[in-house]
Amino acid sequence: MLEEIKSLRKAPEEEYYVPGHRTCAGCGPALQYRLVAKAAGPNTIFLGPTGCMYVANTSYGCGPWAVPWIHAQITNGGAVASGIEAAYKAMIRKHKTDAEFPNIIVMAGDGGSADIGLQALSAAFYRGHNILFIAYDNESYANTGIQTSPTTPYGAWTTFSPAGPVIPEGKKLMPKDLPKMMAHGHPELKYLATASLAYPLDLMNKVRRGLNAQGPSFLYVHAPCPKGWSFPADKTVEMGKLAVETGMFQLYELNEGQYKLTYQPKEIKPVEEYIKLQGRFSHLQPEHIQKLQQFANGRLKEVGIEVSVPAQ
């Protein structure tokens, strides 16, 4: 069992996601990766489906992990993790290895979890494999140069959803709600939570709870992307906090089918305070911002947070 970390000062000093990669300055996914690896510790195998955390970490044939890592296709993180888990179960039972059963963690982007990787993710959870699947959400296909994914917010500019005279808001669709899709309909699910790199203690403890749950665990981590969202590289943590404070992202755990908030802002700020700092939203007109406010309010209501910013 991995113990709860009582404070940031008491977090383990050892790092398992180490220097030696070429992620962008201020990369949100890299920041959360470091925290995840620290919380998980040395008895861990990471899988990296294709995405930023594969490409930017393993360029030049090497990678920044002090634990084993294997590439998966962007399509199949859940299935490859299932295979590793099944192999360890069989080999331990048949005395073909004397290794301990490892923590098996998939580190998939929003494409590798909510989009092309969804089938493999859902099937692994249906089958009940003892894995932790982390979807780090930077809200676009960023490694390929910022294209819309199912979790890209309404109104965001990407190279596949540019704003123009005919489509003034850019992205027209509302984002898919992956954690809620995972929360219901997978009877073997043992743990589910959302987290943000801006709340590191909360994030690390959710990693540990997921690993302690001894079954399929899902952690959805909000990971702002300076390059894809067009904000300064030193504002990643601030952007993560603002997402939570404006209700664009909510921090919760699933507890017996109910969403239990793990952090509730004292006062919800208007979404405009979040989006005005990001170039990807700079083309939005007031009516578009209102739609985003409605979106945030809807998501807040779903997890039981009182809405305090009206949307017209």
Added chain:
Amino acid sequence: MGVVKRISGCVATANAVKLADVDVICSYPIRPYTGIMSELARMVADGELDAEFVYGEGEHAQLSVVYGASASGARTFTGSSGVGVTYAMEVYSPISGERLPVQMAIADRTLDPPGDFGSEHTDALCTRDQGWIQGWASNPQEALDMTLMYYRIGEDPRVLLPQYACQDGYFVSHILGEVEIPDAAQVKEFLPPYKNHHVLDVRTPQIIGAQMEPKMGPGMQYQRYVAMEGSRKVIEEVHDEFGRMFGRKYDPWVEEFMTDDAEVAIFIQGGHAETGKTVVRRLRSLGEKVGLVRLRTFRPFPTEQVRNALSKFKAVGTVDNSVNFGISGAAGVLLTEARTALYGLGDKIPTVGFVAGLGGEMITHDEFYKMFMKLKEVAKAGKADKQSYWLPFEL
């Protein structure tokens, strides 16, 4: 001592997988290979085989599960047919690229259309250049033996490549044959447990499948090429040893049937060869100098051995049981491979391509007869008037 049973190709393969003491199996249903998995599921349920039986959510997942399991050090098995084989296409190259000796059984089926479930080699042949060892069994006994030999070949540290053990759907997978199921202790001696030191283990952390810059790519591809070429020697050694231990001696590359003094021959792979042999026997009894050469290992392609086998005839007809639209020679891949093997012998040996048995149809005695008669004409004229014939429409 082994036991002799009357079983299908599917059940024969399942018995081999059990004898190989496989650790992780990943299933997904599609006819006709499904019978292999149902038999394995029964063996696991009855306690005859201790393995994790993972329900894949599709063929892509099947290959992905065994990729992860093999990278963790487990011996793995999966299989498919038809469009299932092509659905998993993305994962074949990563498996051979990471040098994971996964085994996949393919019981052939047409792609769609026609969607009629019938046997056709098109599915497996679509995968032919992905860095996997590949060959066809022509009867249930050979399916069992091939499964055991392929694990041994693929897991050899000099090879470390995955394997497609192919059998014709229905004609082999579902037809009962007399099969000697070898003794488990003897198999264990022939096929020791899989040991690979390059596995996912926290005690020896390593990074598998890192991205690399373009200039690192050629070296990695070259290693896979060297492994495939190097497997030729291991394939021969393993067939020799298998013959010594189990008494069934196979030529690893080609089986020649009544080729002594033959003037014309059919070049073919898989279960249709059995029908072809019956026709050869009949024509021989009528005094016709005909023979048949059955290809056993398709990848690596035995260029030298095929050249030696085919260069003694006055005409050769290849029988392709697959569609390769627009291919050079207008027949199928066996024609182009055979011509490549014979290249350098000029026009001395006319080759004709026959495309037959598509959509799961039998290649009938009558059709083989027509092919041999056509080859006699070609041998007499010293050249073919047409490079390919699609049966039954053009012959």
